[in-house]
Amino acid sequence: MSEAGVSTLEIRDLRVAVEGKEILSGVDLTVPKGEVHALMGPNGAGKTSLGYAVMGHPKYQVTGGDIIWAGQSVLGKPPEERSRLGLFLSLQYPTAIPGVTTTNFLRAALKGQGKELPAREFLKLIRSEVAALKMDQSFMSRYINDNFSGGEKKRMEIVQMAILKPEMAILDETDSGLDVDALRTVADGVNRVRGDGMGILIITHYQRILDYITPDRVHVMAAGRIIASGGSEVVAQIEESGYDPMLRQAGIEAEAAASAAV
Amino acid sequence: MSELISLRPMTRDDAPLAELPGGDPDFLHKLRTAAAAAYRESPWPSSSRDEDWRRTPQIDKLDPASFAAPGSSATELPEYLARVLEGPLAAIGASHTVVTDQAGNVPTAGGSPRGLAVPLEEGLRQDPERWSALLGTIAHPGLRKFVALNTARLTGGALVRVKRGQTAESPVRLVHGVDQRSAAFPRTAVLVEEGASLTLVEEWVSPEGDDSLLAPVVEVQLERGAHLTHVVHQRCGSRTVVQSTVRVKLARDAHYDLRWALLGGAWQKTYFDVEMLGEGSESRASGLCIGRSQQHFDVQTLQDHIAGGAISDLLYRVAVAERSRSIFAGLIRVEEGAQKTNAYVQNRNLLLSPQAKADSNPTLEILANDVRCTHGSTAGRIDDDQLFYCESRGVNREQARRLVVEGFFADVVDAFPQGAVREAARSWVLEALDELALSGALAAGYGSA
Numbered sequence: 001m002s003e004a005g006v007s008t009l010e011i012r013d014l015r016v017a018v019e020g021k022e023i024l025s026g027v028d029l030t031v032p033k034g035e036v037h038a039l040m041g042p043n044g045a046g047k048t049s050l051g052y053a054v055m056g057h058p059k060y061q062v063t064g065g066d067i068i069w070a071g072q073s074v075l076g077k078p079p080e081e082r083s084r085l086g087l088f089l090s091l092q093y094p095t096a097i098p099g100v101t102t103t104n105f106l107r108a109a110l111k112g113q114g115k116e117l118p119a120r121e122f123l124k125l126i127r128s129e130v131a132a133l134k135m136d137q138s139f140m141s142r143y144i145n146d147n148f149s150g151g152e153k154k155r156m157e158i159v160q161m162a163i164l165k166p167e168m169a170i171l172d173e174t175d176s177g178l179d180v181d182a183l184r185t186v187a188d189g190v191n192r193v194r195g196d197g198m199g200i201l202i203i204t205h206y207q208r209i210l211d212y213i214t215p216d217r218v219h220v221m222a223a224g225r226i227i228a229s230g231g232s233e234v235v236a237q238i239e240e241s242g243y244d245p246m247l248r249q250a251g252i253e254a255e256a257a258a259s260a261a262v
Numbered sequence: 263m264s265e266l267i268s269l270r271p272m273t274r275d276d277a278p279l280a281e282l283p284g285g286d287p288d289f290l291h292k293l294r295t296a297a298a299a300a301y302r303e304s305p306w307p308s309s310s311r312d313e314d315w316r317r318t319p320q321i322d323k324l325d326p327a328s329f330a331a332p333g334s335s336a337t338e339l340p341e342y343l344a345r346v347l348e349g350p351l352a353a354i355g356a357s358h359t360v361v362t363d364q365a366g367n368v369p370t371a372g373g374s375p376r377g378l379a380v381p382l383e384e385g386l387r388q389d390p391e392r393w394s395a396l397l398g399t400i401a402h403p404g405l406r407k408f409v410a411l412n413t414a415r416l417t418g419g420a421l422v423r424v425k426r427g428q429t430a431e432s433p434v435r436l437v438h439g440v441d442q443r444s445a446a447f448p449r450t451a452v453l454v455e456e457g458a459s460l461t462l463v464e465e466w467v468s469p470e471g472d473d474s475l476l477a478p479v480v481e482v483q484l485e486r487g488a489h490l491t492h493v494v495h496q497r498c499g500s501r502t503v504v505q506s507t508v509r510v511k512l513a514r515d516a517h518y519d520l521r522w523a524l525l526g527g528a529w530q531k532t533y534f535d536v537e538m539l540g541e542g543s544e545s546r547a548s549g550l551c552i553g554r555s556q557q558h559f560d561v562q563t564l565q566d567h568i569a570g571g572a573i574s575d576l577l578y579r580v581a582v583a584e585r586s587r588s589i590f591a592g593l594i595r596v597e598e599g600a601q602k603t604n605a606y607v608q609n610r611n612l613l614l615s616p617q618a619k620a621d622s623n624p625t626l627e628i629l630a631n632d633v634r635c636t637h638g639s640t641a642g643r644i645d646d647d648q649l650f651y652c653e654s655r656g657v658n659r660e661q662a663r664r665l666v667v668e669g670f671f672a673d674v675v676d677a678f679p680q681g682a683v684r685e686a687a688r689s690w691v692l693e694a695l696d697e698l699a700l701s702g703a704l705a706a707g708y709g710s711a
Contacts, residue, residue, distance in 0.1 A: 055650075055654050056653075056654075057650050057654075058646065058650070059646070078653060078658075078659065079650060079653035079654040080652075080653040080654075080655075080656050080657060080658045080659070080662075082654075083653070083654055083655055083656035084656050088654075089654055091651070094651070095645075095647045095648055095650075095651035097648050097651065097652070097665070097666060097669050098669055098670075098672070098673075099668065099669025099670055099671065099672030099673065100665055100666070100668070100669035100672070104665070105652075105655075105665070108652070108655075108657045108661060108665055109652075109655035109656050109657055110656075111657075111661075112655070112656035112657040112658055112661060113656035143669070143672075160655060164655065164656065
């Protein structure tokens with residue numbers, strides 16, 4: 001498995017509908033392993049939907065195009081299989097599962113991925129990752145995401161990423177709701193795994209997190225498709241004059257940019 | 263005289279008096295006579311006439327007379343009871359173990375006939391005055407059809423007493439079994455005297471196989487400041503009908519902790535009643551039920567606040583799979599003058615298949631004006647987002663559903679007494695989930711319940 005395309009996430013002309021309503025209208029995006037890409041865009045552009053579609057949430061129905069990871073289409077594969085193939089989605093609003101401790105959840109996840117560890121090593125691993133994200137050890141015995149603050153949930157997503165070691169991660173607004181210190185901690189966490197040659201797609205509203213994690217490419221999404229791609233100069237452009245000039249150039253009314261998505 | 267009566271065959275409308283293997287003391291014979299009369303005079307429960315039975319039409323066809331006569335007690339422990347005795351609860355280190363089946367008390371190795379828990383007949387012989395003052399007074403024959411039947415037909419049971427100020431360090435264990443084609447009516451009376459405390463662990467069991475009826479009655483008196491932790495584990499075979507009443511009276515500052523797990527049987531009607539008779543008394547109940555196949559669990563609870571300033575809290579979690587069904591009716595009654603009552607009842611149901619059903623009806627009946635009472639109930643299927651979250655981290659669908667269901671019961675399991683009992687409770691849940699997984703009941707997908 002050494003041909004080009006291996007360990008690359010290729011999204012080709014992807015169309016996705018939720019309850020019959022189209023929210024992605026032909027997305028083309030390629031993220032090779034080892035690169036960090038940023039996906040920006042106004043609210044409701046379809047960024048979160050793209051993440052869910054890649055991970056296989058049943059609510060997001062692919063009506064056209066393809067999602068190819070490491071040379072093969074993942075369409076029709078359940079989320080757990082996509083996870084085992086090395087994909088990871090850090091949720092914008094991580095789900096709480098009352099009654100299931102963080103430790104048990106992670107044990108089940110590792111087991112599901114065939115990466116089960118002896119009890120001692122396992123505990124050592126989560127202890128060290130929890131500490132790396134500057135979280136208290138008590139989180140290990142708390143119910144996963146249950147009554148966690150927004151910032152704690154985001155950190156726990158990064159803890160999980162560090163433990164599961166995916167090859168390609170989509171981080172959906174992992175920066176939102178974090179204060180500067182937490183942001184730096186999360187960014188450090190991301191930069192650590194980035195060094196291992198992971199591919200990362202950072203979905204964000206703001207350039208803030210990109211001050212800590214420098215992207216190789218930046219894509220702008222609106223009205224369910226990619227309207228611009230470039231280097232970090234795109235971030236500066238958005239910083240300076242917002243999305244409006246890009247939207248106009250793409251022939252999208254500002255209101256329409258958001259109207260397509262949920 | 264009583265021998266003559268017991269030769270008469272039983273019918274559904276007539277419960278001839280049974281007798282303890284060594285004969286009844288006089289008070290018991292009188293109590294049975296009254297119970298048999300109460301039984302005859304009350305009509306058989308009807309799902310069309312009786313609100314209590316409206317959702318359990320199985321009652322219409324039940325006939326206690328269809329089961330074999332009890333016969334004599336086995337001299338050797340039947341295999342299914344031996345298995346239960348060696349089960350997870352063997353690890354609790356019970357100081358006393360009392361075992362019954364359809365014939366009466368079953369002798370167990372090393373069981374001490376003296377001390378704080380004794381076989382019913384033994385206890386009545388040792389202390390007739392005390393027990394005659396209690397037996398049949400809390401769960402009196404007129405209370406319910408099956409309490410009357412139990413009273414007329416009982417042949418064994420347990421009498422448990424903790425003396426004033428004493429703390430029983432080790433739990434007492436009761437095992438009530440019924441064999442195939444039989445009906446058993448075990449009776450338990452518990453007296454926890456002033457300031458005393460005890461943990462009582464009960465198992466209701468039967469072997470897999472033919473039809474049977476297990477109809478236990480438990481009556482409990484908690485004196486001032488007494489404390490009882492009461493665990494009830496029902497794990498009968500799949501063709502056993504369970505008809506039970508547990509009724510508890512709490513005096514001032516008494517404290518009752520009830521934990522129940524209903525897992526087996528064909529169908530079940532179970533009453534848990536607490537009577538808050540003393541100010542400052544406190545009752546906290548947590549129960550769980552896991553249904554599968556065509557099992558039917560009908561649980562009715564009463565939190566009766568007679569005195570003011572008492573607290574009662576009840577949480578019942580149910581997961582129903584396949585075509586199983588749960589019925590819950592929980593009543594908080596606050597009697598006139600029972601001010602400063604604090605009472606809560608909630609029932610949470612998880613539907614694991616589109617054919618499974620849960621009816622939930624918590625109600626409040628409040629005759630005082632300065633109280634805090636709330637009730638809540640929910641029924642829903644496993645949350646799709648929780649499933650997706652697990653799956654997106656590599657957990658397969660069946661394991662994800664297992665994880666979420668196990669989590670659903672976590673607070674109830676964690677409410678069981680710490681140590682061996684809690685570990686046993688956890689193992690019951692896991693075992694039930696294993697069985698569900700085996701039959702494919704956990705494999706269903708999103709949006710399909």
